[in-house]
Amino acid sequence: MVKPDDYCSMEEAARLLDVSPATIWRWIDQARLPASRIGPRKIRIWKKDLETVIRPARPKPAMNEFLYLSGRPRLFAE
Secondary structure (H helix, E strand, O other), X not given: OOOHHHEEEHHHHHHHHOOXXXXXXXXXXXXXXXXXXXXXXXXXXXXXXXXXXXXXXXXXXXXXXXXXXXXXXXXXXX
């Protein structure tokens, strides 16, 4: 059974992700964020689906890539 705490409104999703409601709409239009319509006006988003738009800011470096720390290249494995 669906519980009210399992989903959130557009405004709540924007607040939880610290973005504007327009960004939430854009992500829905781009199919980056799944959403469901409940009745003629209500849009709801499963809270677990909010994780689909969260990704690492930087990819994890490969083991053989160099990291530049203190001005000199070092191997990541050091």
